[in-house]
Amino acid sequence: MSSAIATHIDIRQNRDGQDRAYIVGTRVRVEDIYALAEIQGLSPDEIVAQLPHLTLGQVYAALSYCFDHRQQVLDAVREDHEFAQLMRVRTGPGPLENRLNRDDASDAVPS
Numbered sequence: 001m002s003s004a005i006a007t008h009i010d011i012r013q014n015r016d017g018q019d020r021a022y023i024v025g026t027r028v029r030v031e032d033i034y035a036l037a038e039i040q041g042l043s044p045d046e047i048v049a050q051l052p053h054l055t056l057g058q059v060y061a062a063l064s065y066c067f068d069h070r071q072q073v074l075d076a077v078r079e080d081h082e083f084a085q086l087m088r089v090r091t092g093p094g095p096l097e098n099r100l101n102r103d104d105a106s107d108a109v110p111s
Contacts, residue, residue, distance in 0.1 A: 008061035033062035
């Protein structure tokens with residue numbers, strides 16, 4: 001009898017050439033699963049409900065990878081956050097932020 005080990009995580013380069021962990025066969029990064037679980041507080045079942053193309057096994061594999069490679073995942077999250085901040089500085093507020101700011105300003109006008 002042969003045994004097979006399911007591997008759900010693949011290390012490949014992102015657009016900037018940085019190595020990132022992805023769920024095999026998808027464009028879902030392990031750090032995305034980390035954010036859903038650790039930052040938003042979703043359970044694995046809730047993550048599958050939000051990303052129905054993933055299996056529960058894939059989500060658990062991503063979470064397992066997070067525990068085994070915690071610093072790498074946190075570094076990737078930090079780098080992505082820094083990149084997003086840089087883009088915000090370079091491009092200014094987006095259409096949604098502009099609209100929200102306009103709506104907030106109109107709510108603050110005294111009657």
